[in-house]
Amino acid sequence: MSSCGGCTGCAKGCGSGPPISQTPGDRPLVVWDGECTFCRRWASRWYALTGDTFAWTTLQKRPGSISIEREALASAIHLVEPDGTHVRGAEAVCTILARGGVRGWPLVLYRHVPGVARVSEAVYNWVARHRGGCDRASRALLGKVEIPDTWQLTRRVFLRCMGLIWLIAFLSLGHQLDGLIGADGLQPITGLIETFTARAPDMGFMNLPTLQWFGGDGLLQATWIIGVVAALSMVVGLVPLLSAALCWALYLSLVNAAGVFTGYPWDMLLLEAGLLAVCFSPGVVWLHSPRASRPSAFIRLLLTLLLIKLMVLSGLVKLSSQDPVWADCTALSYHYWTQPLPWWPAWWAMALPEWVLKLACEAMFVAELWLPWLLLLGRIPRLIAACSIIALQLGIAATGNYGFFNWLTIVLALAAIDDAMLLLLWPRAARHLFKVGVTSRPRWWRRCLVLAAGIFICSISLPRWYWHASAMPNLVAQWSGMWWPWHVASNYGLFATMTTTRPEVTLEVSTDNEHWTPVRFRYKPGPLDEAPRFCQPGMPRLDWQLWFDALAYERLHDAGVLTASTAWQRFRTNIVLPDLTEALIRRSASVGSLLAPDQPHLTAGNWLRWSLWQYAPADSADTGDQWWTRRLIMQSPPIRMDATD
Numbered sequence: 167m168s169s170c171g172g173c174t175g176c177a178k179g180c181g182s183g184p185p186i187s188q189t190p191g192d193r194p195l196v197v198w199d200g201e202c203t204f205c206r207r208w209a210s211r212w213y214a215l216t217g218d219t220f221a222w223t224t225l226q227k228r229p230g231s232i233s234i235e236r237e238a239l240a241s242a243i244h245l246v247e248p249d250g251t252h253v254r255g256a257e258a259v260c261t262i263l264a265r266g267g268v269r270g271w272p273l274v275l276y277r278h279v280p281g282v283a284r285v286s287e288a289v290y291n292w293v294a295r296h297r298g299g300c301d302r303a304s305r306a307l308l309g310k311v312e313i314p315d316t317w318q319l320t321r322r323v324f325l326r327c328m329g330l331i332w333l334i335a336f337l338s339l340g341h342q343l344d345g346l347i348g349a350d351g352l353q354p355i356t357g358l359i360e361t362f363t364a365r366a367p368d369m370g371f372m373n374l375p376t377l378q379w380f381g382g383d384g385l386l387q388a389t390w391i392i393g394v395v396a397a398l399s400m401v402v403g404l405v406p407l408l409s410a411a412l413c414w415a416l417y418l419s420l421v422n423a424a425g426v427f428t429g430y431p432w433d434m435l436l437l438e439a440g441l442l443a444v445c446f447s448p449g450v451v452w453l454h455s456p457r458a459s460r461p462s463a464f465i466r467l468l469l470t471l472l473l474i475k476l477m478v479l480s481g482l483v484k485l486s487s488q489d490p491v492w493a494d495c496t497a498l499s500y501h502y503w504t505q506p507l508p509w510w511p512a513w514w515a516m517a518l519p520e521w522v523l524k525l526a527c528e529a530m531f532v533a534e535l536w537l538p539w540l541l542l543l544g545r546i547p548r549l550i551a552a553c554s555i556i557a558l559q560l561g562i563a564a565t566g567n568y569g570f571f572n573w574l575t576i577v578l579a580l581a582a583i584d585d586a587m588l589l590l591l592w593p594r595a596a597r598h599l600f601k602v603g604v605t606s607r608p609r610w611w612r613r614c615l616v617l618a619a620g621i622f623i624c625s626i627s628l629p630r631w632y633w634h635a636s637a638m639p640n641l642v643a644q645w646s647g648m649w650w651p652w653h654v655a656s657n658y659g660l661f662a663t664m665t666t667t668r669p670e671v672t673l674e675v676s677t678d679n680e681h682w683t684p685v686r687f688r689y690k691p692g693p694l695d696e697a698p699r700f701c702q703p704g705m706p707r708l709d710w711q712l713w714f715d716a717l718a719y720e721r722l723h724d725a726g727v728l729t730a731s732t733a734w735q736r737f738r739t740n741i742v743l744p745d746l747t748e749a750l751i752r753r754s755a756s757v758g759s760l761l762a763p764d765q766p767h768l769t770a771g772n773w774l775r776w777s778l779w780q781y782a783p784a785d786s787a788d789t790g791d792q793w794w795t796r797r798l799i800m801q802s803p804p805i806r807m808d809a810t811d
Contacts, residue, residue, distance in 0.1 A: 183222070184213035188229055190221030190248070196262065197232065197244045200224025204301035205243070210312035216266025220245070242294060256286035267607060269463075307544030310586070315545060317461040319585040321446060322403070322453055324469075325410065327577040328443045329400025332413040334570045335436060336397055338704040339420060339428070340390030345760040346427045346707055348383050352745040352757055355386065355423045373651055376422040386423070389416050403453030410447045414440040422651060426740045427707040432571035434656035435476060438627075439578060441654060442469050445619045449612065459608035464620045466581065473578040474538045475627070476658045477555060481534030483659030495527040496520075497664040503783045504665040506713040507567040507689055509700045513793070515565045516783065526561075533558045541582050549587055552579040567689065569705030627655035668781040669720040669799065671712055671743060673750070675766045676773040679804055685750070686762035687712070691781060694794045708742070708760045715743045719778050723800055733776070733802035743776065750774060751807045770808040777801045 183206045187195070196212075199205045201224075213222055223229065225239040232239075232246060242255040245262060253261055260273040275282045293300050304311050347355045355378045362374055371379055377389055396412035399405060418437055421428040445465045448458035484492045491497040499520065502512040518526075533554045540551035556579050559572040580588075607613070626649050646655075672692060673685035686692060689701045690709040701709075718741055722728035727737070736744045749757035753768050778799040784792040 183209050183224075186223050186227055187221035188223070188227070190223075190229070192248050193219070193221045194248065194265070195221045195223060195229075195232070195246045196258075197223055197225055197228055197234075197239055197246060199240060199243075200226045202297060204297040204304070207301065207304070207311040209243075211314050212262055212266070212268075214312065215268050215314045215316075216262065219266045220262065242290070256290040257283070259290070260286070304544075307546055309546050313586040315584045315586070317466060317584055318458070319588050320581060320583060321448075321461045323588060324577065324581040325406050325443060325447060325453060326401055326403060327580065328440065329397050329402075329409070329413070331436065331570050331574050331577060332397035332400060332417070332440070333394060334573075334703045335417060335433075335705075336390045336393040336413075338569065339424070339707070340387070340394070342427075342707055342760060343386055343390065343420070343424070344383065344756040345754075345758075347424050348386065348756050350749075350754045350756045352708070352742055352749055353425060353427075356382070358423070358425055374422055375651055376419040377416075378419070378423045386420075389419055392416060393420075405451055406453045407444065407447040407449045410440065410444045414444055418653060421653065424707075426742065427711060429740075430705075430710070431656070431658050431660060432569055432574060432705075434653055435571070435658065436574055437653040438472060438655055439469070439574065441623065442472065445616050445623075449608075459612070462608075462613075462616045462620075465616060468620055468623060469578060469581045470541050472627075473555070473575070473582065474541060476575065476578070477534045477538040479658045480660060481531055483662040484531075484664075487662040489663045491664045491666065492527075495524045495531075497661075498523040498527050500664055500666045501661070502565055504668045505566045506710055507698070507701065507706070508565065508691075509567055509698045510793075512565040512698065513783065530558060545584060545587065548582050548584075552582045555579045563702060567700065567702045570703045573703055623654055665717065667720070669716040670779045670781045670796070671716045671719060671776055672779060673747070673774065673776050675750075675768060675807075676775075676804070677771075679773045682775070683766040685766065686764060688760070688762050691794060694784070694792045694796065697793055706760075708746070711742050712746075715741050716778065719743070720799070723778065728778075728800070730800065730803055733800070734805065747774060747776065747805075751805075753807075768807065772807045773804040774807050775802050775804045 183198075183200065184196075187193075196209070198209045209222065213220075225236060228239065233250070234244060234246070234252065238244075238254070243258050244252050244254045245258040246252040252258075257273075257276060260276045262268075264270040264273040276286055277283070308315075343351075345351050347353055347358070349356070355376075359374070359378065363370075377385055381388075393413060393416040396409045396416065399409040400413065414437065417433075417440065421433050421437065442465055446461060446469070448455075448461075450458045484497075489497070491500060499516075502508060502516040505512070515523075537551045537554045540547035556576050559575045559579075562568065563572040608616070626646050649655075668691075670691055674682040675685060676682045684692060687709055689699050689706045690712055691698060718738070719728055722737060734744070734747075746757065750768060751774065753770075758765065758768075778801070779796040780799055781794050781796045784795045
């Protein structure tokens, strides 16, 4: 390569380049232009990746044994073999990457695909003629070009954080399972399996993959306890491949068993990310083992695409719904107090000026629709996108309770940050403990398995990007539908239509049908003077589901379907209020554990009723210490707790 104009070598901060070798011995020799900053940066980068595979020298200090003319060496990088044969330009770059163990497919394409060699050399020559601009562009994309993009530390951080998310998910769901789907719970799993087999006698485990086909409450408890052990194993880095696979399989079993209580986007996201984490895990005993093969670039790309899909679809559903409050960016004026489980900092956010809330809404659309695409570019754009996504998720978590959803999204964003950037978070004194470089490739059979798994995931996930369910070709729909119960891929998008009101369902108990005492929930808004509580990263499934029940009951009431005479009817299976009232009537201890501990005494002969209210945030100037005001929409007739119907 010829010297680029204005190049000042080390004064530009590009380092000294690879160590100069005058006696390459039996190693191939790489010859590059030592007076070019652009060349110096990229030679340093490739040396960091390939180690001592090659000897390196500049055309200014080349050994006398090299017979190639100076003009030829100045025009392009050369790779000279010990026997004197050599390759130059794009072919030399592809050969260095392949023989240095970085990546082999560019050389395969160069040598075996017609036209690739010609195009590659044309691009190389263009870059060689514009090295000054290319140097500035590469620094804008990669920052310190000399430090290569490696992902060993990123994988360790990602898998350990995934283990922490799995741990939270199993612990949060596990202690609620008895009350949700246990034998004395709201919707016992035995009823789900009986209904499933009655509708489709020929279907079984493949169509409802859950261990609950083979056992009762004991197996249900064992499932989440073993899941906790597997998650802890991931956190400490023990047998990461087996631990990740166990976490995914066990949580899949619980999600399919729990029905409506685990049909939320974060459960689907955890299963989709968890399956990719299995493919991303090295097959070693300890995660930090030096024998761990290099992370799969293909699976890392799929993790990036998953994060892009999550963010972009979350923005698109808001725009495609044509909701007026999303269209004029006033949605946040309602969101903070109408979201399922707010906590008290939401009142601070809600009190911000309207122009600030509109600006925050517009920034959210930018962070969801546009910035995620930067994840497909170099180190600096990736860092900008990841930081914007992390900031958005922290803002959401600071004002609402969404369980582990925001934290899982942050973990996915961390997977887009390479080792060099993650090392900046480490104490300076500890950075030397991790050496940036390229480890060995996985064995060929493992690469084939990972590639096959990635293609399988793509074949299910990608059609959901391009086709609406009604427009999907039959063959694609059948293939995608076959794997739907396994939650390999899902669609995402919360709050497509922003709720601008807050209906709430409350329950009350009375001993005399005149004086009523409220049934208290752990986190759901109830008493007007009680501050909304913090519950993340846990996920109170009953409290969350009752928010959806209240919205459904409000629509049924507005349509004239829900009246006092129909108040105790069961309208849909995904409404759990009837199950809750039945559990209170039979005084289920398992369901009682899902409620707040300070409950009114429930005995036979008591009366029970539920009410549908319209809640709104209180104006502290008018209501003193109250957090909410409310207006009654309708009330059910009382029912005796010893009733059987």
